[in-house]
Amino acid sequence: MHAYTGNVLHVDLTKQTTQVGHLEPEFLKKYLGGVGLATRLVYDNTPAGCDPLGPENVLVFACSAFAGTPIPVGTKHGVAAKSPLTGLIGDSLSGSHFSEMLRRAGWDALVLKGKAPRWTVLFIDDDRVTFLDASRYLGRGAVEVQSDIREQIGDENVRVSAIGPAGENLVRFASIDNDGRQVGRTGNGAVMGSKRLKAIAIRGTKPITVADPAGLMQEGLKLIKTSQGPGTLKYRSLGTPSNVLNMNAIGVLPTRNFSETTFEHADTISGEYLRDHFRVKAVACSGCSIACEQWGVVREGKYKGAKIGLDYEPLFAVGSNCGIGDLPAIIKLVQMADDLGMDGMSAGVVISWAMECYERGLLTKEDFDGLEPNFGNDDAAVALMEKIAHRDGIGDLLAEGTKRASEKLGKGSEHFAMHSKGLELPGYDPRSLKTTAAGYAVGTRGACHNRSLAYELDIKGVFDRFSAGPGRGPKMVQNENFACVLDCLVLCKFLRNCFDDFDTDVARIYTMTTGIDLTPEELAAVGERVCNLKKAFNIREGWTRADDTLPPRILEDPIPDGPSKGYFVSREELALLIDDYYQARGWTEEGLIPRDKLIELGLADIAEEIGVDAVPAAVIVKEG
Amino acid sequence: MTQSAFQHIVCDPDLCTGCRICEYVCSATKNGAMDANLSRIRVVRIEPVTMIAISCRMCADAPCVVACPREALKQNPDTGVIEMDANKCDGCGWCVEACEFGAIVLNPASKKAEMCDLCGKEEDGPQCVKFCPKEALSLATPEVLRQKARREVVKRLFDELLAP
Numbered sequence: 001m002h003a004y005t006g007n008v009l010h011v012d013l014t015k016q017t018t019q020v021g022h023l024e025p026e027f028l029k030k031y032l033g034g035v036g037l038a039t040r041l042v043y044d045n046t047p048a049g050c051d052p053l054g055p056e057n058v059l060v061f062a063c064s065a066f067a068g069t070p071i072p073v074g075t076k077h078g079v080a081a082k083s084p085l086t087g088l089i090g091d092s093l094s095g096s097h098f099s100e101m102l103r104r105a106g107w108d109a110l111v112l113k114g115k116a117p118r119w120t121v122l123f124i125d126d127d128r129v130t131f132l133d134a135s136r137y138l139g140r141g142a143v144e145v146q147s148d149i150r151e152q153i154g155d156e157n158v159r160v161s162a163i164g165p166a167g168e169n170l171v172r173f174a175s176i177d178n179d180g181r182q183v184g185r186t187g188n189g190a191v192m193g194s195k196r197l198k199a200i201a202i203r204g205t206k207p208i209t210v211a212d213p214a215g216l217m218q219e220g221l222k223l224i225k226t227s228q229g230p231g232t233l234k235y236r237s238l239g240t241p242s243n244v245l246n247m248n249a250i251g252v253l254p255t256r257n258f259s260e261t262t263f264e265h266a267d268t269i270s271g272e273y274l275r276d277h278f279r280v281k282a283v284a285c286s287g288c289s290i291a292c293e294q295w296g297v298v299r300e301g302k303y304k305g306a307k308i309g310l311d312y313e314p315l316f317a318v319g320s321n322c323g324i325g326d327l328p329a330i331i332k333l334v335q336m337a338d339d340l341g342m343d344g345m346s347a348g349v350v351i352s353w354a355m356e357c358y359e360r361g362l363l364t365k366e367d368f369d370g371l372e373p374n375f376g377n378d379d380a381a382v383a384l385m386e387k388i389a390h391r392d393g394i395g396d397l398l399a400e401g402t403k404r405a406s407e408k409l410g411k412g413s414e415h416f417a418m419h420s421k422g423l424e425l426p427g428y429d430p431r432s433l434k435t436t437a438a439g440y441a442v443g444t445r446g447a448c449h450n451r452s453l454a455y456e457l458d459i460k461g462v463f464d465r466f467s468a469g470p471g472r473g474p475k476m477v478q479n480e481n482f483a484c485v486l487d488c489l490v491l492c493k494f495l496r497n498c499f500d501d502f503d504t505d506v507a508r509i510y511t512m513t514t515g516i517d518l519t520p521e522e523l524a525a526v527g528e529r530v531c532n533l534k535k536a537f538n539i540r541e542g543w544t545r546a547d548d549t550l551p552p553r554i555l556e557d558p559i560p561d562g563p564s565k566g567y568f569v570s571r572e573e574l575a576l577l578i579d580d581y582y583q584a585r586g587w588t589e590e591g592l593i594p595r596d597k598l599i600e601l602g603l604a605d606i607a608e609e610i611g612v613d614a615v616p617a618a619v620i621v622k623e624g
Numbered sequence: 625m626t627q628s629a630f631q632h633i634v635c636d637p638d639l640c641t642g643c644r645i646c647e648y649v650c651s652a653t654k655n656g657a658m659d660a661n662l663s664r665i666r667v668v669r670i671e672p673v674t675m676i677a678i679s680c681r682m683c684a685d686a687p688c689v690v691a692c693p694r695e696a697l698k699q700n701p702d703t704g705v706i707e708m709d710a711n712k713c714d715g716c717g718w719c720v721e722a723c724e725f726g727a728i729v730l731n732p733a734s735k736k737a738e739m740c741d742l743c744g745k746e747e748d749g750p751q752c753v754k755f756c757p758k759e760a761l762s763l764a765t766p767e768v769l770r771q772k773a774r775r776e777v778v779k780r781l782f783d784e785l786l787a788p
Contacts, residue, residue, distance in 0.1 A: 068658045070648045070755065097644075104659075157661065180672050207657035217652060224645065224757045280673050284641035287648065289757035291641035295673045309672065 001025050002211045002515045003065055004033075008041070009107045011122065011129065013195050014055055014114030018129050023108060025516050028065075030602055032510075033108065034078030035091045036488030036530040037062040041111050042080045042089065043533060043606070048540045052084035052187075053170060053194040055115040061102060061161070061200075062109040064490035066513060068100035068208045068287070070220030072227055073492040075100050075287035082541070083186040084194075085172045085346070085401050086422040086446050089537040090186030093487060095285030096179040101159040104204025116196040119168075121149060124202045134198035139165055142177035142189075142341035149201050162199035163189045164341020166389040170194060171399040173346035173424070177338060180309060181285060184343045186423060186445050187401075211515030219509050223498060224289040231497030235292035239282065240312035241271030243427065244320075250459075251564030252429045255320045256375045257352035258418050258553055261429045262562035265325020274310060278327060283309055290494055298328040306332040316427035317348025322355060323375030333381055340389035349424035350402045351384050353417055354394065362411045369393045415552045420447035431554055432564035433458040434468040438577035439476060441548045442591075444534040450493065453479040466564075468573035473584030476577075481527030488526055529601045532585075532593060536603065536610045545591045548578055588615050630682035630704025631765045633665060633740060633750060639760035642667055642675040646752035646761060653743060653751045655731075662729055664740040665752050665761075677752075677761060680706060680727040680740035688739075691722035697737070705741050713737055 006028075008021035031037045038060040050056040059081045066074030077099035083090025102110060105126050112122075119134040132152075137145050142164030150158045160178065167174035167189035174189030175182040183189070210216050234242055247253040248266040255263040267273060271294070278296035285293075293309035308331050318324060318333040337344035355373045357363040365372055369387075373380035387395030397405050402424050406417035418425045423446025430437035439454030440447035449455050454476055458465035463472055482502075486493050489506070499505045503520035510518050535543075549555075550569060558568045582589065586597045595611030598604065647663035655662045665679035682704030689697045689706065696712035697719060699705070715735035720728045729738045742763065743750045753761045764772075 068648060068660075070645060070652060070658075072643075072645065072757065100660075205659075205661060207651070207655065207659035207662070209657045213652060213656060217649070220649075221755055224755060228757060281638065282641060283673060283675075284643035286644055288641075288643050289645065291643065291758065297673075307672070 002209050003067075003069065003103070003513045004028055004108050005103065005106050007107055008109045008111060009124065009129070010111045010113070012114045013112060013116040013120065013197060016116070016131050021111070028108070028514075029516050029518055029522065030526065030529065032488040032526055033063055033065045034076065034488050034490035035062075035080065035093065035484070036078070036526060037109055038078040038080035039089060039091055039530060039533055039537065041109055042082065043537050045111055045113065046082055049542070050082060052082045052087065052191060055113065055195070057082050057113070057191055057194070059112045059188060059191045059195065060109060061098070063099045063103045063107070065510060066489065066491070067103045069210055069513060070217055071509060071513065072220060072224050072287060072289035073495040074490065075285065076490040076492060077102065078487060078490060079176065079183040079188050081188050081191040083188075083422075083445065084170070084190045085187040088421060088446070088541055088543060089444055089534045090188055090191075091445055091487070091534065092183045092185045092188055093490060094176070094178055094181045094183045095288065095492065096181040097159045097286040098161050098178040098202070099490075100208075100286055101202040101204045103208060104206050105202050106204065106206055110200070112195060112197065114195065119196050119198050121199045121201055122197060123153065124200065126203065126205055137198050138168060141165075141339035142167070142175070143180055143339045145199065146177070146179070149199055153201060153203070155203060158201050158203045160199050160201045162341075163192050163197075164339055164389065166340045166342035166399075167193035168198070169389065169391045169399065171342050171388060171391070172401045172404070173343040173350075175338075175341055175343050177341060180338070182338060182343070185345065185448070187343070189341050210513045212512040216509070216512045219512065223495070226498045227289045227495060229498070232290050232494060235290050235494045236282070238271035238275055239292045239294040239310070241274050241294060241310055241315055243312040244270040244315065245272065247428060249563070250432075251559065251562035252433055253320055254316055254425070254427055254429050256323045257321060257349075257356045257416055258425065258429055258551075259356070259416070260561045261432070261559050261564050263320035263325065266320065268325050269315065269319045269327055269330060274327060278331065280307075288492065290492075292494055296327070296331050298331050301328055303328040303332040306335050308335040308338065310334060313427050314344025314348060317345045317424075318351070318381060321348055321352045321427075322381055324378050324381060325376070326378060329378035329381070333378070333385060336382065336385045340385060342389060345426060346401060346424040347385065347388060349418050350388070350398045350405060351381055353402050353406065353413070354384065354398055356416055357409065357413055362409065362413055363394070367394055418551050418553065420550055421547050423447050425551070428455055429559070429564070430550065431559050431569055432567040433465050434569060434573060434577065435463050435465070435472055435476060437550060437554065437569045437574065438472070438581060439480070441550050441574060442578060442581055444531070444538055447550075451480065451483055451487075452476070453483040466567055468569070468577050470576065470580060472577060473580035473582075476581050477584045480531055481524065484527040484530050485523060488530055525601070529603065532598065532601050533603060536593060536598070536606055539592060539610050545578075548591065550574065586615065588612060628682045628684050628704055629765060629767070631763050631768075632682045632704070633677075633679045633742070633752060634762050634764045634769060635677040636760045636762075637674070637676040639758045640667070640675050640677060641758055641760070642669045643757065645755055645757060646677055649751045649755045653746065654738070662731060662738070664727070664729055664738060666726070678725050678727060679752075681725055682706070687722040687724070688719035688728060691718045693718060703742065703744075705744065706739050707741075708737050708739070710736055
């Protein structure tokens, strides 16, 4: 076996002990790495019903199969835990150098459990693990603290994943930062904080070998060249901020807490405006040939000196969604979210919820300690970012996430609490993207465009995006499975259009890398297996069909403006789409997984615990 | 150290994205495995947007050659490449200390000094240049770089003059 080490490092932070687990090739082939491997290790190492912020929850980091090889855009890692935001599986991805370092230290995955007796930096120096005192780093930013830890250890080759004040203060959507890239969604930074773990520093000195070096170099070179072509043009030219004008034009750009879908200042927060006025250069993650991250620097005005690699999702969340039409303010806010160590998407959406509460008089100036957070008030947004990260004043409520905050406040604020299962919605208003709406609703980690990829079906016109029709299940399942395979390998989704035949090409590359035989069919099957495994985890945690839903605003309020005016997702439409999706998955009407299905997917070991009686065969619609 | 007249790997910091594919490729080519610590080209990233790849610059009167106490290093008079005699090198590391660019690797396995040889054994030349996704790396002499800079500045001048 090559590339993989076959070893998992288990760290018990309470006892300050370590254990080595072993992974067989057959097991690795079933989960590949990244999200798949991390999810399986969470499933196996947590008791049902555990407190996400308690010592029994585990936080798992898992490498990409391609980490540190010349296969481009494949050096990423997956992180999973039971999410403190959703209470369900919380899986998230990040790029950059951490995955390569973990692998080179000799580990395919890292499983952290327990709670350290004092704040700790975990230093993994190949096989040696030490628990360093982190007290000097407390309160420090997630990004800035990394170079100090490197300096303390005295080696620039050390790579660090760290949390910021938000993670320390258990903000439920806290992130984990490595080299300026984030494990962003579902609050894994809070899980890390709950373990009193400020940072993980890794020094790996072992070489990565591959099964067919010459062949893999050829494949790598081909992909590097292809990835400079039309399949990645969007990401290389303007990066994901190019979405701003496109989404505005079709009336899906979330504006003022999803109350509207077009933004009057879209021009001045667009990717084009960023390029023309603030962009310095595009930067790549480790091993990435695309380089999508568009770094913008503010050179004058009150946000002078602010700088960040800007992506569409945090941009929309703190921008149009908070009514803020000023890129310098957005650059500042996203930089703050990154360094304070919290998901810019969830932070933006919870702030926009607070702004709407203020405008409606549900929260007052007094509640905000004198701030007047009308939509568009960037000073207030900046102040709220700090308050959330430190749980100061109203920040303590907002740090709970939109779901809990709205439930606690009540007064009808749940109507416009823009989350599904607790995870704040991404930057595509689903009311005129009906397949996307269903994709958000059924998502195992909550509302997520990246896990479902259903927006491609709407935006590319595979289905009529304005209406909900029958028969969409198989395509939804196909896209979700495909996204899942990418998340397990890990290959970045931005490379997805660079293959002639994805399953064939990638199965071949996987075998050249690892030496493990894998057919295209076996590769594709991983997607379905891991989607079901994530679902199984959720079922174990008490998920029911009622959880697969969308905010009342999406289900009741017609869009008031723009090209999508008048559209909303009725409960009947959503039920139809979800029924279709469950059928295509081979699940019961209640969304539960038949025992036979789990066995068929190679998940026999959990079939008794999770599985239910089979669905009558006639009801199942097979994928066409 | 004197400015080299020899061609060496040059990195354009405006084009370098910090991806480190050059490191993977160098170590794969030279050592048969991916090990950035053994790569003879390293990417240095100080600020998020400040980065450049550095390898042997084929200095004239190369300090590493002068520093070697065992005369294990000599500079090829035609190519400028520093050549290490494995029978003489004992891995003392003085050359590493003498190099102002941190371009010499002390391989812990072989205990020998290793540096960029422009992939002399590869038919299609330096592999880092071949794989660099953004064409940030090139093989050039300082004179070629000066010519390029001069051409660009003059072109800009004329573009401005001829602009409508």
